[in-house]
Amino acid sequence: MRQPVPTEHNTTPSIWSRLSTITDYFAWPLRTSHYLELVNPLWTTHKMQARVEKVWDETRDARTITLRPGLNWRGHRAGQHVRVGIPANGKHYTRTYTISSPPERNDDCFTITVKAIDKGTISHHIVRNIKVGDYLPIGLPQGDFYLPDANPIQPLFITAGSGITPAFSMISSLIAQERLPDTCHLHYSPHEFDVVLGKQLKEMDAKHSRYHLNLLYTREGKDQHFSEAQLAALCPDWKERDVYACGPPSLLEAIEACFEQAGCSRNLHIERFRAPFTEIPKDAVGGKVRFAQSGIDTEADSETPLLKVAEDAGMNPPHGCRMGICHTCNTTLVSGCVRDLRTGEVLNEAGSIVQTCICAAAGDCELDL
Amino acid sequence: MKTHKLPVNLTDEQIEDFGRELDAIRDEILDSRGERDRAYILKVIKTQRSMALGARVLIYASLFFLPAWGHALAVWPVMLTLLGLGTFMLGIAKILENMEIAHNVLHAQWDWMKDPEIQSNIWEWDTMSPSDRWMHSHNVVHHTWTNVLEKDLDVGYGIMRVTPMQRWKPAYLLQPVYFILLMLLFEEGVAFHEQAIDDHIKGKNKFADFKPLLKRIGYKIWRQVAKDYIAWPLAAALVAIPISFFVDFSPLAVFGIVAGANAIANVIRNIWAFMIIFCGHFPAGVHNFTLEQVEGETRARWYLRQLLGSCNIEGGKLFHVLSGNLSHQIEHHLFPDMCSNRYKEASPRVRALADRYGLPYNSASLFRQFGTTWLKNIRLAFPGGGEPYQRNPSQATSS
Ligand code: FES
Numbered sequence: 001m002r003q004p005v006p007t008e009h010n011t012t013p014s015i016w017s018r019l020s021t022i023t024d025y026f027a028w029p030l031r032t033s034h035y036l037e038l039v040n041p042l043w044t045t046h047k048m049q050a051r052v053e054k055v056w057d058e059t060r061d062a063r064t065i066t067l068r069p070g071l072n073w074r075g076h077r078a079g080q081h082v083r084v085g086i087p088a089n090g091k092h093y094t095r096t097y098t099i100s101s102p103p104e105r106n107d108d109c110f111t112i113t114v115k116a117i118d119k120g121t122i123s124h125h126i127v128r129n130i131k132v133g134d135y136l137p138i139g140l141p142q143g144d145f146y147l148p149d150a151n152p153i154q155p156l157f158i159t160a161g162s163g164i165t166p167a168f169s170m171i172s173s174l175i176a177q178e179r180l181p182d183t184c185h186l187h188y189s190p191h192e193f194d195v196v197l198g199k200q201l202k203e204m205d206a207k208h209s210r211y212h213l214n215l216l217y218t219r220e221g222k223d224q225h226f227s228e229a230q231l232a233a234l235c236p237d238w239k240e241r242d243v244y245a246c247g248p249p250s251l252l253e254a255i256e257a258c259f260e261q262a263g264c265s266r267n268l269h270i271e272r273f274r275a276p277f278t279e280i281p282k283d284a285v286g287g288k289v290r291f292a293q294s295g296i297d298t299e300a301d302s303e304t305p306l307l308k309v310a311e312d313a314g315m316n317p318p319h320g321c322r323m324g325i326c327h328t329c330n331t332t333l334v335s336g337c338v339r340d341l342r343t344g345e346v347l348n349e350a351g352s353i354v355q356t357c358i359c360a361a362a363g364d365c366e367l368d369l
Numbered sequence: 370m371k372t373h374k375l376p377v378n379l380t381d382e383q384i385e386d387f388g389r390e391l392d393a394i395r396d397e398i399l400d401s402r403g404e405r406d407r408a409y410i411l412k413v414i415k416t417q418r419s420m421a422l423g424a425r426v427l428i429y430a431s432l433f434f435l436p437a438w439g440h441a442l443a444v445w446p447v448m449l450t451l452l453g454l455g456t457f458m459l460g461i462a463k464i465l466e467n468m469e470i471a472h473n474v475l476h477a478q479w480d481w482m483k484d485p486e487i488q489s490n491i492w493e494w495d496t497m498s499p500s501d502r503w504m505h506s507h508n509v510v511h512h513t514w515t516n517v518l519e520k521d522l523d524v525g526y527g528i529m530r531v532t533p534m535q536r537w538k539p540a541y542l543l544q545p546v547y548f549i550l551l552m553l554l555f556e557e558g559v560a561f562h563e564q565a566i567d568d569h570i571k572g573k574n575k576f577a578d579f580k581p582l583l584k585r586i587g588y589k590i591w592r593q594v595a596k597d598y599i600a601w602p603l604a605a606a607l608v609a610i611p612i613s614f615f616v617d618f619s620p621l622a623v624f625g626i627v628a629g630a631n632a633i634a635n636v637i638r639n640i641w642a643f644m645i646i647f648c649g650h651f652p653a654g655v656h657n658f659t660l661e662q663v664e665g666e667t668r669a670r671w672y673l674r675q676l677l678g679s680c681n682i683e684g685g686k687l688f689h690v691l692s693g694n695l696s697h698q699i700e701h702h703l704f705p706d707m708c709s710n711r712y713k714e715a716s717p718r719v720r721a722l723a724d725r726y727g728l729p730y731n732s733a734s735l736f737r738q739f740g741t742t743w744l745k746n747i748r749l750a751f752p753g754g755g756e757p758y759q760r761n762p763s764q765a766t767s768s
Contacts, residue, residue, distance in 0.1 A: 029493035320509030
């Protein structure tokens with residue numbers, strides 16, 4: 001491969017990597033790892049993969065997948081997430097999921113718990129089609145939403161929907177280490193039957209006297225949405241606690257507002273899931289174009305190819321044929337929306353490859369140029 | 370109304386219609402890509418890697434049957450059969466790698482999968498030319514300017530006269546020799562197939578201008594040589610050193626056998642690639658174009674030029690895979706970034722379309738295409754040269 005796939009951490013060269021600089025001479029232009037992959041996909045070093053060991057349906061639309069990561073995996077901290085590559089309909093998608101198992105698990109596996117969301121092709125695909133024995137590309141654990149090494153004084157978890165996963169990992173980790181402090185947990189879900197990991201949560205609640213679980217159902221009659229009054233009622237000492245919140249944006253905003261008003265925002269730790277998609281503007285309009293690497297902002301209409309837009313802005317981006325055949329002008333969509341002028345297809349997924357010579361802005365967009 | 374200068378009796382409107390119909394074919398096929406196509410390329414890649422590894426192992430294994438070992442099966446016929454099989458397999462693996470995998474990946478045919486491993490911008494291939502250099506000379510220059518004189522360096526590769534439109538020079542008398550040399554040393558030829566080098570030979574630029582370029586090519590060549598002619602042979606020779614105390618066979622000879630087998634595999638690949646590629650644009654009946662003809666070209670006219678300038682080769686399924694589907698050269702030139710396994714379904718549709726518009730569709734057996742390529746090569750080595758063996762005079766190259 002021309003560029004080594006970037007690894008996300010630096011370790012001192014292992015014996016294996018020193019050996020492979022020699023064996024790679026035999027494998028060029030590939031690496032030894034590409035041939036090891038033929039024997040066992042978990043032995044690769046040029047990328048990391050995980051084998052699906054078990055799939056388990058939590059509710060009718062949520063599934064827990066147990067993954068066995070490859071050799072160069074490193075352990076995670078409870079609450080961290082991981083990027084998972086999923087092939088669906090021939091295309092490769094990347095999604096980020098929280099690791100729902102505690103790091104103390106002793107079989108070298110970890111789990112992710114995925115809920116099929118409305119219109120989410122990928123989450124549906126995971127929930128319905130991934131099977132035992134599949135290999136999925138994964139990244140290393142990332143994120144700074146985790147418990148401090150010193151015990152949090154007394155944690156309060158506020159979670160909703162699949163936002164339960166990091167909290168679940170943290171609580172199970174504290175239990176596994178036998179150092180669970182007095183813990184209060186508010187979890188919101190539409191109905192009783194679709195609480196992700198609900199059975200395990202109730203079991204923990206029954207078994208551990210320091211864990212106080214409050215399950216709140218937002219679509220079963222009375223209004224159970226988050227409010228300060230509700231918080232005060234269920235967890236009177238909420239202002240003294242370390243708060244970990246994860247859930248949909250509307251909930252997180254409400255929580256933030258509430259804590260700000262009470263003047264205790266610094267106790268609050270929030271995990272947000274960033275949407276990888278941009279809303280597609282109704283009528284194909286132009287918009288603001290930002291060239292991230294050059295730091296140039298400019299305006300573009302919906303007809304002018306972005307290559308031309310860049311050139312008019314004084315840049316000299318790579319290009320060849322200028323007619324969509326050579327792919328010299330390929331770049332990455334950082335955010336926003338562009339339209340392929342030949343097919344009318346709209347690209348709105350961050351990370352998509354954009355051929356600037358035949359794509360125009362469709363609303364605001366940012367390119368890696 | 371007719372403003373174009375192309376050798377066809379179509380009006381501008383008809384050409385634009387023709388272009389729209391091609392766009393429709395393209396869009397329809399591209400829209401239907403899915404899991405099946407991904408499974409295909411993954412399978413080809415896996416097969417190719419297993420085959421390359423298997424071939425290397427077989428070459429090594431053959432060494433245990435050298436007569437010097439003195440066991441019952443250790444005789445030349447057994448040894449040579451295994452060695453031959455391994456070498457042949459390695460050649461086929463290299464062919465698959467170059468043609469069906471790398472050529473097509475580097476055309477961005479598989480970029481749509483967004484698989485971070487199978488992307489045109491990171492793929493490096495098993496040949497002496499660095500991928501990105503080749504992408505420039507091939508994807509940009511050749512595919513944009515297909516068969517246009519003075520623009521497409523692939524027209525004669527700077528050493529041969531492949532159309533009577535090129536002015537004859539005495540140097541062309543030797544072109545049958547170049548032809549054979551290029552066939553045997555094709556990968557080296559491709560590595561040095563650079564506009565900058567061509568310009569230098571014509572005295573248009575200084576050596577310093579492309580020294581960094583030569584360095585990059587040099588590095589790629591070094592790694593190729595290090596693998597095929599040093600690493601693999603050396604490993605065998607090192608094992609042979611202790612063994613040579615007991616059996617009478619020189620480690621140096623072992624080195625030579627393995628290096629030789631690798632060289633033959635590379636030559637097998639070179640000859641095959643050369644044949645398929647030369648049959649794409651040089652057989653009888655193909656058109657070349659002047660700069661004037663492509664002035665103000667629309668996308669539809671660009672399509673038409675690709676059709677007139679390319680030739681298909683007929684054959685079975687395996688033949689298409691081994692030729693990297695460049696046997697569907699016409700479809701490849703019309704839709705260079707369509708994934709290669711789909712050309713066979715585009716082909717009858719393009720052909721029917723060409724028929725309807727009364728356009729030629731140059732498709733014939735490998736024997737005919739390579740044969741007329743040779744004939745043309747020999748004829749054009751000498752001054753003049755229409756194309757006397759032309760089946761249909763109305764298709765003659767206009768100049
Ligand atoms: S410049 Fe050739 S594809 Fe954009």
